[in-house]
Amino acid sequence: MENELSKNKILTSELKKCGVLNAEGKVTGTGITPSLVLTPLVDAFAILVIYLLVNTSAAQHQILIDGTINLPIASKTQSIDEGILVKVEKDEYIVENKKVSSSQLVYELRKLMAKQNPDKIPFLIVEADKSSSFESLSPIMVAGSSAGFEKFKFAVIQGGVQ
Amino acid sequence: MSENQQSFELNLMPVISLLAVCISFLLITSVWIHIGSLDVSQAVGTESNNKVQANINVTFENEGMLFQVKDSSLISSKIFKIKTQNDSIDWNKINSYTQKIVGKDSSLKMALIMPATNSKYQDIVKLIDTLKSNGINDVGIAPL
Numbered sequence: 001m002e003n004e005l006s007k008n009k010i011l012t013s014e015l016k017k018c019g020v021l022n023a024e025g026k027v028t029g030t031g032i033t034p035s036l037v038l039t040p041l042v043d044a045f046a047i048l049v050i051y052l053l054v055n056t057s058a059a060q061h062q063i064l065i066d067g068t069i070n071l072p073i074a075s076k077t078q079s080i081d082e083g084i085l086v087k088v089e090k091d092e093y094i095v096e097n098k099k100v101s102s103s104q105l106v107y108e109l110r111k112l113m114a115k116q117n118p119d120k121i122p123f124l125i126v127e128a129d130k131s132s133s134f135e136s137l138s139p140i141m142v143a144g145s146s147a148g149f150e151k152f153k154f155a156v157i158q159g160g161v162q
Numbered sequence: 163m164s165e166n167q168q169s170f171e172l173n174l175m176p177v178i179s180l181l182a183v184c185i186s187f188l189l190i191t192s193v194w195i196h197i198g199s200l201d202v203s204q205a206v207g208t209e210s211n212n213k214v215q216a217n218i219n220v221t222f223e224n225e226g227m228l229f230q231v232k233d234s235s236l237i238s239s240k241i242f243k244i245k246t247q248n249d250s251i252d253w254n255k256i257n258s259y260t261q262k263i264v265g266k267d268s269s270l271k272m273a274l275i276m277p278a279t280n281s282k283y284q285d286i287v288k289l290i291d292t293l294k295s296n297g298i299n300d301v302g303i304a305p306l
């Protein structure tokens with residue numbers, strides 16, 4: 001019974017019923033190619049494009065990480081707003097892409113602070129390798145406070161479990 | 163079929179090609195690692211409001227960390243020590259201790275971290291993260 005039903009179904013399928021009308025007025029069942037429905041594919045692609053566009057625009061920040069610095073991971077993070085970036089690379093300090101020694105840190109930060117709007121004091125963003133010791137970070141905090149920075153931001157990678 | 167009935171098909175191939183190029187470009191250029199920040203303040207020498215508030219002091223030592231709650235009417239200022247074992251810190255213990263003290267005194271919102279010279283940046287960040295996860299959002303670090 002079941003076989004008969006399925007047999008009928010195949011025999012009466014829309015594809016089987018299709019044919020080409022030839023010049024003699026007879027319908028031939030050959031030469032029919034089913035067209036692929038592309039609309040769902042376009043929909044899926046459009047959704048992907050929108051998702052990627054939204055994600056890309058949300059991930060804009062001024063910090064670029066290269067292979068030299070491995071940032072620590074933390075979960076309770078805030079977004080990085082505008083601020084002065086200080087990098088610690090092998091006991092060297094890089095303030096806004098300029099290498100400075102620890103003794104020059106205060107001078108360099110004061111110079112940058114003088115250019116800022118006094119009503120809106122920027123953050124001092126610290127970017128250091130996770131294996132670096134506090135001995136190399138402490139001069140930044142001392143120099144930053146001396147230059148007038150009130151808040152510091154430690155750059156971290158957003159993540160759940162370390 | 164009558165003459166009025168006309169069907170047409172939109173050629174979707176250029177649309178698909180365009181979207182495929184867009185997806186490839188966005189996949190290559192998108193940032194998968196999101197960088198955030200932990201806000202801290204320099205705890206020594208900054209302006210102070212004279213209001214006394216319950217706070218917790220965390221001191222890094224070679225053998226572990228010392229926790230001491232100060233200016234709290236609900237928690238004693240007894241020092242709690244968490245020892246390191248094989249150079250690793252028991253973060254679960256620190257987390258449960260922080261949870262316990264915040265549970266006892268909900269006004270505890272401040273922390274002062276005093277790292278040692280050889281304290282690792284990773285451990286300091288992890289401690290700040292643990293404190294912030296338990297509601298202690300105002301974290302200060304004392305420089306050397």
